[in-house]
Amino acid sequence: MQQLCLGIESTAHTLGLGLVDSAGKALADVRRTYRPTTGGIHPREAARMMASHAGEALRASFSESGASPNDLSLVSFSQGPGLGPCLRTGATLARSISSYLGVPLIGVNHCVAHIEVGRKYGDSFDPVVLYVSGGSTQVISYAGGFYRIFGETEDIAVGNLLDSFAREAGLGFPGGPEVERLSSSGKEVVDLPYTVKGMNVSFSGLLTRTKGMITTHRLEDICLSLQETAFSMLVEVSERAMAFLRKDDLLLVGGVGVNGRLREMCRTMCEERGASFCTVEPKLCLDNGVMIALTGILARSVGDETPVARSGVRPKWRVDRTRVAWRAGGAGS
Amino acid sequence: MRLELIRDLYLGAEAEISLCDWLGYKVVVKRRRPKGYRMRELDRKIIATRTTHEALMLSRARGKGVLTPFVLHVNPVEGIIVMQYIEGPTVSELASKSPLAELRPVFEGIGRSLAILHRNRIAHGDPTTSNMILRGEGVFIVDFGLASQPSEVEQMGEDLYVLEMALKSAHHARSRELFRHFVSGYRGELGDASSAILKRLVEISRRGRYVERVS
Numbered sequence: 259m260q261q262l263c264l265g266i267e268s269t270a271h272t273l274g275l276g277l278v279d280s281a282g283k284a285l286a287d288v289r290r291t292y293r294p295t296t297g298g299i300h301p302r303e304a305a306r307m308m309a310s311h312a313g314e315a316l317r318a319s320f321s322e323s324g325a326s327p328n329d330l331s332l333v334s335f336s337q338g339p340g341l342g343p344c345l346r347t348g349a350t351l352a353r354s355i356s357s358y359l360g361v362p363l364i365g366v367n368h369c370v371a372h373i374e375v376g377r378k379y380g381d382s383f384d385p386v387v388l389y390v391s392g393g394s395t396q397v398i399s400y401a402g403g404f405y406r407i408f409g410e411t412e413d414i415a416v417g418n419l420l421d422s423f424a425r426e427a428g429l430g431f432p433g434g435p436e437v438e439r440l441s442s443s444g445k446e447v448v449d450l451p452y453t454v455k456g457m458n459v460s461f462s463g464l465l466t467r468t469k470g471m472i473t474t475h476r477l478e479d480i481c482l483s484l485q486e487t488a489f490s491m492l493v494e495v496s497e498r499a500m501a502f503l504r505k506d507d508l509l510l511v512g513g514v515g516v517n518g519r520l521r522e523m524c525r526t527m528c529e530e531r532g533a534s535f536c537t538v539e540p541k542l543c544l545d546n547g548v549m550i551a552l553t554g555i556l557a558r559s560v561g562d563e564t565p566v567a568r569s570g571v572r573p574k575w576r577v578d579r580t581r582v583a584w585r586a587g588g589a590g591s
Numbered sequence: 592m593r594l595e596l597i598r599d600l601y602l603g604a605e606a607e608i609s610l611c612d613w614l615g616y617k618v619v620v621k622r623r624r625p626k627g628y629r630m631r632e633l634d635r636k637i638i639a640t641r642t643t644h645e646a647l648m649l650s651r652a653r654g655k656g657v658l659t660p661f662v663l664h665v666n667p668v669e670g671i672i673v674m675q676y677i678e679g680p681t682v683s684e685l686a687s688k689s690p691l692a693e694l695r696p697v698f699e700g701i702g703r704s705l706a707i708l709h710r711n712r713i714a715h716g717d718p719t720t721s722n723m724i725l726r727g728e729g730v731f732i733v734d735f736g737l738a739s740q741p742s743e744v745e746q747m748g749e750d751l752y753v754l755e756m757a758l759k760s761a762h763h764a765r766s767r768e769l770f771r772h773f774v775s776g777y778r779g780e781l782g783d784a785s786s787a788i789l790k791r792l793v794e795i796s797r798r799g800r801y802v803e804r805v806s
Contacts (some may be wrong), residue, residue, distance in 0.1 A: 448633055456716065456737060490629045490637075495607075501604035525627040530627050533603075 261558065262325060262330040264355065265551025268394060269340025269349025269368045269392040271299050271432075275319040276547030280555055282378050284548045285323035287541075288315050294431055298421060309463040310569040312351050318549075330361055334554025337564070338572030339393070340578045341411035345571035353566055363495035365564040368545075369394060374556060375542055376511040378448045382536035386505050388524065389495045389577075390547075391512035391544045392417035392432070395492070397457055398577060400585055405577050408502070409457025409495045415490055419461040423484060425516060426469045427477060438517050444482025448475060452487055457498050459491045489520045493527050506533040515543035546571030551588045594620060596671070605736070607671075613673060618663060621645075623670035639667035641736065646672050648713065648735035655711045657704045658731045671760040677731045683720035686769060694765075695772045700730050703778025705750060708732075709788065710781060712740035714750050720756035748791030751777075755792070 260280055267274035273294075273482040277286040320326060324371060335352035335521040338345060349365075356363035373387050385404075387398040395416045397409035414422070417434060424433020429440075448471070451463035468484050496508055510524050528535035542548065560583040595612040602608075606623045623638045625631075646665040647673075653659045665671035682701070686694060701723060708715060715722075716737025724731045739746055754773065758766035778785045 280731075358791040367708040447630055449636070452637060486630050490626075490633060493628050494626075527626070557631055 260331050261331045262425060262556060263334055263551040263554040264330055264426060265366070265371075265547040265549070265554055266333070266335040266348045266352045266546050267368070267371075267547045267550045268305075268308050268351075269336045269338070269545060270344060271304055272545040273311055273315060273348065274545055274547035274550070275315050275497060276549070276551040277319055277325060278555055279550055280553035280559075282552055282555065283456065284511045285325060286319040287546055287548050288319040288322060289546060290315050292357060297520055298425065298431055300339065301341040301343045302479075304341065305347045308344060308347045312347070316351075316355075317491060322383050327359060330355075330359055332362055332364065332554055333359075334364040334366045334550050334557070336371070338368065338570065338575030340571075342571065342573045345573060349569060349571050351425065353569060357566065360581070362558065362563045363566065363569060364554045364557050364562055365569055365572075366550050366557065367575055367577055367580040368550075369389075369396070369398075370580050370582060371549040371553040372511040372543075373509070373577075374404070374553045375546075376389075376509045376536070376538050378552060379538045379542060380509055380536040381509075382509045382534075384505060385507035385509035385536060386496060386503060387511060388492060388500045388515075389404060389414050389507045389512045390423060390492065390510070390514035392514075394524070395459065395461075397495055399411045399499065399503055399505060400582070401581070403581060403586060407576070407578050408499045409459070412455070412458050412460045413462040414465065416492060417512075418463060419454075419465050419488060420484070420514070421539060422465055423468050423480075427472050427480075429495045432513075434514060434517060437485060437497065438519065440478045441481040441485045441519070444476075444478040445477045446476075446482075447486055448479060448483040450483050450487045452574045454491050455496055457495045457502070459495055464488060485517075489517075489523050492520070493523045496524070497527050497531065500531070500533060508533060508535050510535070511535040511543060513544050514589055516540035560584045560586075594618075605683075610676060611673075613663070616678040617678075619660065619674050619676045621672045621674070625670075628754065635668070638670040642667045642670050642672060643704065645738070647736050648738040648740065649674070651711070652708055652713060652735065655707055655713075657707050658729045658786035659735070660731065660733060676725050677702075677724045677733070679724045679726035679731075682723040682730060683724060683757075683761060685725060686720055686758070686765070691765060691768060694769060697725060697730060698769050698772035699776030699779075701754075702773040702778070703728060703780040704732055705754075705773075706777045706785065709742075709747045709750070710784065712741040713784050714739050714746035716746070716750070717751075718750050718754045720754075720761065744787055744791050747788045748795050751788065751792040752795045755796075 273290045275288045292307040333352050333356040337350050347563040391397045395411040398405050420437050421433040429436040479485040525535045597610040600608045608621050646662045649659045660674040722734045730776045
């Protein structure tokens with residue numbers, strides 16, 4: 259039966275509404291992004307922006323797709339992990355649409371959604387996943403019914419590292435794109451803390467050191483050194499996981515995945531070890547509703563449903579606590 | 592220095608390990624390969640630092656009475672460590688098939704070796720059974736690439752955790768018994784200081800990210 263799923267993403271700064279059909283085709287991708295005037299994301303302010311744009315964005319997604327609300331067979335939403343107020347706003351929207359139209363509701367793990375959209379549109383079946391964003395830095399792979407975490411940051415996420423540094427240097431939010439732009443004019447790579455422990459990484463030392471260099475070094479050189487050091491750490495642990503798991507695909511997903519230098523480094527590593535590098539277009543690396551809708555379709559295909567009584571948000575929901583039944587029977591199951 | 596390749600032993604994510612002939616001796620050569628994704632100066636620095644550090648850890652451990660291969664030559668620029676070849680089966684190969692009675696002294700010995708490392712605040716970082724080689728009566732510990740000194744209770748607890756998980760995954764049926772022998776050797780050598788580390792092991796096992804979920 260042809261399905262149409264509305265996916266609602268609202269974990270951090272972006273309210274994303276996506277419409278996806280059962281073939282996995284995206285019919286609408288509407289985003290409303292909160293931009294703080296100063297500092298980082300203020301959760302309550304971000305949630306307020308989402309609530310005030312919800313109705314208008316919803317109308318926009320239906321007009322973009324040409325579908326009508328009555329065509330919906332399913333509503334999925336980001337149940338976690340993320341910022342509480344933002345998650346609750348998206349969940350409220352999802353519950354009301356689901357109960358109004360009488361269609362099933364599905365709570366989706368945000369990180370699983372990043373992986374699934376990567377597998378679908380990045381054409382990768384059973385990859386080692388490098389998931390990098392403002393709030394997450396993990397090396398993940400599927401085994402026995404779950405996406406398991408083989409390596410992760412022991413302190414802050416890589417996106418958080420770039421954002422915090424950028425804020426300190428007066429580069430605005432989000433910091434990643436500006437750091438990348440400045441790094442291309444960098445000339446000298448400065449010695450910075452490089453912390454890899456097995457398949458884990460740690461970035462706090464790197465942040466402290468680079469913050470302290472803002473007045474003593476060229477900003478372009480700091481940006482270059484910061485990127486080179488942090489990304490080398492990420493690529494190294496990804497390679498270690500690939501060797502350990504004997505998997506020959508690397509999939510890069512999450513907001514920091516839009517960074518051109520990180521993509522280049524991942525590709526080089528894969529080429530050197532005869533593996534293949536997969537990723538999705540930058541737009542789909544960022545938070546969006548399409549990935550939530552796509553995961554909703556997958557979950558529904560194995561009969562999943564989230565009753566309203568169990569649809570409370572899970573701000574700290576880890577990816578390895580999420581059953582991915584639709585992959586059972588496939589590779590690694 | 593003339594090294595002639597006899598055969599490749601192992602290709603890891605970071606280094607290649609091969610058996611070579613060096614002045615008529617059989618030696619093991621561990622070479623960290625340059626990585627094209629890293630900028631050259633950063634790559635050189637990482638390779639040099641790790642090579643030197645690993646050689647140092649191997650020698651320090653040996654100095655404290657733990658059996659490790661002799662380091663014969665180190666070239667941080669090329670990322671090469673030339674070390675003694677330890678001929679023998681890995682504990683991983685033995686642990687599944689040898690009679691338990693024979694494995695008992697082996698695991699007690701591993702317990703004593705790890706206790707000596709920990710007393711000297713060296714954590715191995717990756718003490719799996721494939722990094723232990725039995726030659727004659729003694730167990731040699733190899734691959735100090737992830738070793739740290741000075742280490743804290745946390746890293747020592749992680750050592751025990753890594754070993755326990757390796758036993759559980761590779762030698763499931765006998766893992767409890769083997770680990771018990773290990774702990775008896777470990778506790779016997781380290782004494783009271785072992786309590787805090789064994790306690791930390793329990794804590795580490797309970798942490799969410801480490802908990803194995805049966806599906």
